[in-house]
Amino acid sequence: MSDVEGHVLHGLLEETAGDIVIRLDARGFIVHASANIAALGLDLSGALLLPHITDLAGPEHAPSLGEHVAAALAGGEPGGWAEFPVIACADRTFCRELHCERWYALSLRPMRDSRGAPDGALCLMRSVQQLRSLEGELHARTVTDPLTGLANRAAFCASLRRYLAQGGGQMVALFAIDAMRALLLRYGQRTADEVVWGFAKYLETMALPGHEVAQLDGERFAVALPEMTSRGAREWAEEVVATFAGLAAPASAKAPQLTASAGLARIECTVDWTLREAELGLVLARAGGGSQVAIAGYRRAA
Structure with missing residues (x-):
């Protein structure tokens, strides 16, 4: 990671305490993430294979997240926030407990190299679990006595x-x-x-x-x-x-x-x-x- 990218990440981390900052390569693989990604059960420090950003999403939401990220990585305009559920558990592959599922929103900022070619993206993941819970509660109130x-x-x-x-x-x-x-x-x-x-x-x-x-x-x-x-x-x-x-x-x-x-x-x-x-x-x-x-x-x- 370059000094410029490191400075950008450091600044984002200071401004968005609690959010997760992620650096993607041109194919959507996670090459760096802020330390609080551990809250999702991920430890990138000892990973032999880099996870893809779509690996974070539940199976039903991975395709739509992949389309959202691919459009940004191709050099297009950022498409706003994409919301998807994440299995926040160390046993991410097999865990199916509802209390381990948390909703996050992802925003991307495309990056370019010195020649102006697309070079991955910086991402900000923000928890929207509380908002989702409130929306669910409001919906329940409208359909129940x-x-x-x-x-x-x-x-x-x-x-x-x-x-x-x-x-x-x-x-x-x-x-x-x-x-x-x-x-x-x-x-x-x-x-x-x-x-x-x-x-x-x-x-x-x-x-x-x-x-x-x-x-x-x-x-x-x-x-x-x-x-x-x-x-x-x-x-x-x-x-x-x-x-x-x-x-x-x-x-x-x-x-x-x-x-x-x-x-x-x-x-x-x-x-x-x-x-x-x-x-x-x-x-x-x-x-x-x-x-x-x-x-x-x-x-x-x-």
Whole structure:
């Protein structure tokens, strides 16, 4: 490395504490890196073979990173920052632990030799893990209910659209806690929230592998039932309703009797049509006194 390059690297290191500075040759191999690259599980001091910059990225992101770096090494204009996950572990080849994966952003500055020909690049790698984590948290908040942690209406409707795009025909169940309004007026919002949270956890427990559970509003829950026939969906929903009535049986005459009802529908036509049919089944079930399961035009006590 020339004195000029060493001076540039030294200056960059002073300005970007915590970032990783890398010198690439014309083919993209790492010929020098700041000492903090050890945080990624790499030790270049004793390396017999120089690693390529794409060796840092996960397998699915290595090709796109390679294209980004190749364009800069060819003498083109820097293409901004490229983000990719890095396995930050000494056992980089075989480690598959999620906690070892960290996201970094890479920026390149093409270098030229004394004749003006492309001569590799100086790179700056900056951790964007915290930003990625915040983005993931914000996304989770937009698709989940804050009280129960279940998928919300928007997320569930998106799932229904995917089922419809695949041809539809799957079953969906719409559950509601009976007399929820009366419970709220008598015992208050805190108790109502506890009941809603408890029923959400109960539904998650009763759900079978592949079922998608969501909370549509304060008292309605929906469950997508792929690969279930109408009869199988009805039997499962009846078991859910009957078991809940048994588990929630009051311990004293003063305690409230909690029950739930369900309406079933086939995922067809549109999202709105599907949910409307399920809602109609729920109305029929509750009209019979609650703790029942019904499809529009059909009702059967649990």
